[in-house]
Amino acid sequence: MxxxxxxxxxxxxxxxxxxxxxxxxxxxxxxxxxxxxxxxxxxxxxxxxxxxxxxxxxxxxxxxxxxxxxxxxxxxxxxxxxxxxxxxxxxxxxxxxxxxxxxxxxxxxxxxxxxxxxxxxxxxxxxxxxxxxxxxxxxxxxxxxxxxxxxxxxxxxxxxxxxxxxxxxxxxxxxxxxxxxxxxxxxxxxxAPLRERMAPLRNRAVLRLVAVTFLAASGGLMFYTYLGAYAAEVAGGSYGLLSFLVFLVGITGLAGALFSGRAADAWGPQRSLRCVLAGHAVALALATGLVFSGIGSRVALAAVIACWAIFAWALTPPVQGSILAAAGPASGMTALSLNISGLYLGTGVAGAAGGVVIGTYGAAYVPLAAAVLMTLSFLLAPSASVQEAVEVDVADEGGAVGHRKGTLPGDGAETRRPIPAAE
CATH class of the missing domain: 1.20.1250.20 (MFS general substrate transporter like domains)
Structure with missing residues (x-):
């Protein structure tokens, strides 16, 4: 179709x-x-x-x-x-x-x-x-x-x-x-009262997914931040090589973002999220193996970088979809913004942590450190279906706030409001 x-x-x-x-x-x-x-x-x-x-x-x-x-x-x-x-x-x-x-x-x-x-x-x-x-x-x-x-x-x-x-x-x-x-x-x-609008800050399912984003961003962007130093370790540094690799990352990263969106629709956001995180960890492991193998091939370097970039920029669609399901429509925007915060904080940690790794062990160990963080992100990602995992852990003075456990937008328990055309 x-x-x-x-x-x-x-x-x-x-x-x-x-x-x-x-x-x-x-x-x-x-x-x-x-x-x-x-x-x-x-x-x-x-x-x-x-x-x-x-x-x-x-x-x-x-x-x-x-x-x-x-x-x-x-x-x-x-x-x-x-x-x-x-x-x-x-x-x-x-x-x-x-x-x-x-x-x-x-x-x-x-x-x-x-x-x-x-x-x-x-x-x-x-x-x-x-x-x-x-x-x-x-x-x-x-x-x-x-x-x-x-x-x-x-x-x-x-x-x-x-x-x-x-x-x-x-x-x-x-x-x-x-x-x-x-x-x-x-x-x-x-x-709604401010306490209710801040519900995602007390929603364990949302916070867990934000932590997944933080760890994934810390690992993936650590490798990207020091891509030039890594490339120099593998195949010798040159401005032309780095420019090509950045271009390659851009093209394959865009493809990864678009493909992961379709995958989230086909497989569900949580299943596709775990696939993305697993693929990202494997790609970083390949990058680690390449730098210690002594092969020195620019073709192999480009292939590994392309593989890594596809998974690195495939994260957002499935994690955003999972967060929307966990938070519900009433506080979806707040939950999404919380995830963006996790992404930006992870970006900041990536540069600092990568600098420590390079200063202590050298650029060759950057993909290894990134792979460790990515593995932690994978292990933290929820493995159950969203319907089984979501339970909003907040309540106001009058009762529960948010979805019932196992209840999500579009599952029949609530009606999704139609979106009118532009006025």
Whole structure:
């Protein structure tokens, strides 16, 4: 049976995540230029990247819980407009602290927008296609990871570092128009006390999946962060080889994100999640074996890297689908934002832990350390079906909050609200 064509609004959500996620990475390629222009050290300029990631990770679940009750399109449009304004402010920043404030503002907006995008994609997906829809929007974040730094480097070298923020503002403004014109109106959650809206923070099933994401991100992105050092250990370092490997990771990573979405629909999110984690651990084990084998083949290196990238960027669709099932529709946006926090915190740990491994043992041991973290993530991933595993562990003063054990959206115990077309 041929798959139905994807709606245009889904690609607008892809573009939205591409803009917000690129904003984190794009300045990394021009840090020396920023430091020189604003008369600060390169390490101080680097804090502009760190601040964005930390604020994003901390703010995502808190802000999402506060605005869960508002319509998702309203949240996305408002958040993206403010995101555009924050990037305009960054582009005209007269000094370092003004730029830092603009970066923090952009991170706050991006955190809210990203959670609303995932919630909208999941809610707007037809029956049996949620994973596919989540895979498409996830590809926006994946593309940002590979396009941000090289694009920022090129723009900074050609037009100056401020051009990077003008570009993000322009893409964001274009996405705002697309959101207004094409995206369906997804209603917000029912008004509820803050304690109830923060239920995912006390939901053991959700927290377990967030921990899975954290460990997987720590391992997978540790290997990616030090890919150049690893490649040099295997086959000798060169700029051309590293550029090719980054391109290869981008292509295969996008394919992995899209394929895993379809797999989540076909096999269920939890089964596909465990397959992704197992494949990722095996790929890292292969990378470990290659570096210690002494083969030194660039073809073998490319094959192992491609295999690893497919699984590395296949994580988000199945884990997001599992989290939505565990949290339920009433607090899905908050739960998704909590998972995004786990992803960003794992990214931060990846760089620091990888640096310790290299400093202590050398780059050859990075894939081994990453494989250990990935194995822990696999062991932590729930093996039972979602229907058997979900039990919301929270209650308000009047009684239980959330789904009954074994009760999920679409299983007959509750009715899924139809998503109207764009107004």
């Amino acid at each position: 041929r798959s139905a064509a994807l709606p245009g609004w889904l690609y607008v959500l892809f573009l939205t995540l591409l803009a917000t996620a690129t904003d984190e990475f794009i300045i990394a390629g021009v840090l020396p230029v920023v430091a020189d222009d604003l008369e600060v050290s390169v390490s101080a300029a680097g804090q502009l990247v760190t601040a964005f990631a930390v604020v994003y990770a901390v703010a995502a679940p808190t802000l999402s819980a506060l605005i869960e009750r508002f319509p998702k399109r309203t949240v996305m449009v408002t958040g993206l407009v403010l995101f555009v304004l924050a990037n305009v402010a960054a582009a005209v920043a007269p000094d370092y602290w003004f730029l830092m404030a603009a970066r923090i503002g952009a991170a706050l907006c991006a955190a809210v927008v990203a959670a609303a995008v995932f919630a909208t994609a999941a809610a707007g997906a037809p029956e049996g296609a949620q994973g596919r829809y989540l895979g498409v929007v996830t590809a926006g974040m994946t593309a940002a990871l590979f396009s941000g730094v090289p694009l920022g480097s090129w723009l900074g070298g050609t037009f100056g570092w401020r051009a990077t923020f003008w570009l993000i503002a322009g893409v964001g403004a274009f996405a705002v128009v697309g959101l207004l014109v094409t995206v369906p109106a997804v209603p917000g959650g029912e008004p």
